Amino acid sequence: MYLALLVIFLQCSELYTQEKVFTFNTVEIQVQPSVKVKNGDPMSVVCHADISKSTDFQLEHNFTIFKDGKLVFMTVSDKEDARYEVSVARSSDTGDYKCTVEAGGKTRTSDSLHVWVQGMTKPILTAEKKEVLEGEVVKLRCDLPEEAPPLYFFFQKTKMNSTPQQKYVFEAHRNFSVMEFAVEEGDNILQFDCFGKRYVQLGFETSEHSNKTLVTVREPFIKPTLSAKPSSNITEGDRIQFECSTVVARMRDIEIILQKNKTILNSVREEKVLKYSTVATLEDAGEYLCKVEQGRASKTTKLNVHVSELFPKPILVASMNKLDENKELTLSCSISGFRKANFSILRKNSNGDIWLRNSRNLTMRVNVNDTGSYICKAEVKGIVKESKPVRINVYAPVSKPTLSVVSGLPQVVLGKPLRLICRSATGTPPITFTFYKGNEIKKTVINDTYATFLDENIRQNGKRGYKCDARNNHSSGVKTSNILNITVIVPIRNASLGSIPYGEVEDGSETAFLCSVNEGSWPILFRIFKKTDDKVPLFEKNEYADRVMWRKEGMSRQDTGTYYCIASNQANVSVKSHPITINVILASWQKGIIAAFVLIPIAGAVIFTSWWFLWKKKKAKGPSMEMSGSALAANSTSEKLTRQHNDGDYYSGSGYIEDSENHMKSTDESKDSVENRHSIIRGHPDAT
Numbered sequence: 018m019y020l021a022l023l024v025i026f027l028q029c030s031e032l033y034t035q036e037k038v039f040t041f042n043t044v045e046i047q048v049q050p051s052v053k054v055k056n057g058d059p060m061s062v063v064c065h066a067d068i069s070k071s072t073d074f075q076l077e078h079n080f081t082i083f084k085d086g087k088l089v090f091m092t093v094s095d096k097e098d099a100r101y102e103v104s105v106a107r108s109s110d111t112g113d114y115k116c117t118v119e120a121g122g123k124t125r126t127s128d129s130l131h132v133w134v135q136g137m138t139k140p141i142l143t144a145e146k147k148e149v150l151e152g153e154v155v156k157l158r159c160d161l162p163e164e165a166p167p168l169y170f171f172f173q174k175t176k177m178n179s180t181p182q183q184k185y186v187f188e189a190h191r192n193f194s195v196m197e198f199a200v201e202e203g204d205n206i207l208q209f210d211c212f213g214k215r216y217v218q219l220g221f222e223t224s225e226h227s228n229k230t231l232v233t234v235r236e237p238f239i240k241p242t243l244s245a246k247p248s249s250n251i252t253e254g255d256r257i258q259f260e261c262s263t264v265v266a267r268m269r270d271i272e273i274i275l276q277k278n279k280t281i282l283n284s285v286r287e288e289k290v291l292k293y294s295t296v297a298t299l300e301d302a303g304e305y306l307c308k309v310e311q312g313r314a315s316k317t318t319k320l321n322v323h324v325s326e327l328f329p330k331p332i333l334v335a336s337m338n339k340l341d342e343n344k345e346l347t348l349s350c351s352i353s354g355f356r357k358a359n360f361s362i363l364r365k366n367s368n369g370d371i372w373l374r375n376s377r378n379l380t381m382r383v384n385v386n387d388t389g390s391y392i393c394k395a396e397v398k399g400i401v402k403e404s405k406p407v408r409i410n411v412y413a414p415v416s417k418p419t420l421s422v423v424s425g426l427p428q429v430v431l432g433k434p435l436r437l438i439c440r441s442a443t444g445t446p447p448i449t450f451t452f453y454k455g456n457e458i459k460k461t462v463i464n465d466t467y468a469t470f471l472d473e474n475i476r477q478n479g480k481r482g483y484k485c486d487a488r489n490n491h492s493s494g495v496k497t498s499n500i501l502n503i504t505v506i507v508p509i510r511n512a513s514l515g516s517i518p519y520g521e522v523e524d525g526s527e528t529a530f531l532c533s534v535n536e537g538s539w540p541i542l543f544r545i546f547k548k549t550d551d552k553v554p555l556f557e558k559n560e561y562a563d564r565v566m567w568r569k570e571g572m573s574r575q576d577t578g579t580y581y582c583i584a585s586n587q588a589n590v591s592v593k594s595h596p597i598t599i600n601v602i603l604a605s606w607q608k609g610i611i612a613a614f615v616l617i618p619i620a621g622a623v624i625f626t627s628w629w630f631l632w633k634k635k636k637a638k639g640p641s642m643e644m645s646g647s648a649l650a651a652n653s654t655s656e657k658l659t660r661q662h663n664d665g666d667y668y669s670g671s672g673y674i675e676d677s678e679n680h681m682k683s684t685d686e687s688k689d690s691v692e693n694r695h696s697i698i699r700g701h702p703d704a705t
Contacts, residue, residue: 053135064118151234274308
């Protein structure tokens with residue numbers, strides 16, 4: 018029975034669990050009456066959940082509605098719908114809406130729906146004052162109380178029968194803005210209004226214009242009057258007086274200013290009248306401006322003045338504009354059609370004009386220091402006029418020019434450029450310098466005291482005589498320098514080294530070294546080196562020739578080695594020869610001594626061996642030999658000697674002497690050969 022009850026209980030639990038199964042089909046969001054709502058109308062945002070259930074059981078739903086990602090509504094209901102009511106829709110309600118439903122641990126979100134609330138509320142404009150003075154400001158405030166930022170506020174100022182003046186302000190965090198407008202001269206009755214804008218769906222939405230506010234403007238002072246006495250048309254030398262006046266409501270901070278071409282001539286403060294007088298000149302003609310200022314208010318009046326010329330500017334004439342020093346110069350000053358004037362002649366100077374004479378004419382003997390610009394002045398009735406400047410140039414003659422090489426010495430290396438400089442110690446610039454190579458003009462330069470010329474066409478057999486001319490505007494004419502002859506230095510080419518004897522040299526003998534070049538200007542510095550000591554030359558000599566010979570006596574084994582020579586001249590280019598090798602060998606007499614020291618011991622050993630052999634043989638024969646007669650002994654000895662000669666064991670002394678004589682003869686011939694060779698070197702044409 019208990020088992021049956023347990024089975025029934027488990028089946029009931031399974032049935033109960035199956036009854037609670039549900040799933041979301043869809044979650045939708047809708048706006049009523051439409052996604053486009055007029056500003057001020059009501060609006061409902063409805064969130065609907067479509068759910069399928071296994072049985073009919075009650076399910077609790079959590080509804081959440083978002084606008085542009087921000088939470089705007091939340092409720093809990095057992096129904097499948099939730100409604101967010103907006104009684105008065107404003108443009109700030111425009112945006113993207115979506116809703117989320119959560120039930121039984123499951124959540125589903127709807128798609129996004131864009132809602133556009135069309136139109137904005139009418140703004141409210143208020144002015145701080147209804148009546149202001151010229152120069153003051155009007156402070157305005159524009160409110161959009163039912164709108165949410167960010168907002169743009171536009172303010173408009175309208176004068177009578179004119180186009181509105183507009184300003185705007187962006188407000189990111191508030192729904193109102195303030196603005197100031199300056200009250201300008203001529204403003205009378207001003208009208209102000211404002212409107213708002215907001216950014217909606219890639220465009221702007223604009224509100225209605227606000228209420229119109231009127232502001233009345235009062236003048237703090239009247240427009241000034243400007244007059245000139247005796248008249249605005251006068252003649253040079255007459256005195257003219259200006260007067261500027263106004264009427265003000267209060268004197269505090271009032272200022273009157275008189276200007277001409279933006280230059281302030283006079284000014285007064287807290288006074289109603291300004292006066293200014295001067296002696297009229299042509300420069301005083303033009304437009305004058307009287308300005309009255311008080312705070313920000315400003316009013317102006319203009320007056321044109323015409324000044325007639327009393328007399329024209331004087332004219333200065335010079336007898337000559339270019340002349341030699343110590344010549345006479347006459348300057349004359351005159352006024353066309355006018356003779357009664359006070360004249361003066363002056364010389365222009367940066368530190369102030371230098372007065373020369375109060376006269377119409379000036380004659381003087383000039384020098385170089387009188388070069389400059391001259392003017393004359395004429396005065397009539399206190400009016401002073403100045404002539405145009407006249408330029409006078411006084412010239413001193415050029416001195417005889419000197420021509421030299423910039424580098425110093427009158428020489429140039431073949432293939433290198435030659436730079437010459439021509440100078441004149443005295444002479445008024447500008448000076449014209451002309452360079453000649455031979456009689457051919459190469460260059461003309463205009464300079465103050467010197468000129469340079471670069472000749473890049475230097476040849477070994479070309480023209481080497483240079484000169485230059487110098488002249489200026491002095492009447493003495495051209496001065497010519499002395500002729501400058503240039504030495505062309507030919508660089509060294511192809512150095513070579515030889516020796517006599519060549520290759521092998523006997524110890525103690527003399528060797529002649531010959532260093533020569535194919536080409537190069539004299540003098541030439543010859544140096545001979547041994548490779549083991551490249552820093553210090555063995556021989557060094559400066560020669561006015563293309564070759565040099567060095568005789569080295571007493572050659573030894575230490576002189577064996579490689580030799581070379583270096584040749585250089587004033588071209589500062591050193592040329593190195595190919596190396597030669599010298600091998601110092603033993604002399605003939607040294608070889609003879611060595612041979613004697615070797616052969617004498619050998620000959621002695623042979624003689625001793627022969628003697629010892631004979632002695633041993635004689636001792637072996639014993640007394641039998643002693644008993645023989647003297648004749649037998651003599652015959653035996655003769656026979657023995659004859660046999661030995663025939664057997665080839667005997668060496669004739671006369672043959673050895675002959676060899677010795679031949680050897681000495683060979684040695685003497687060798688010595689004669691060396692002496693003859695030395696005499697050949699001394700007589701060689703290169704030995705010079």
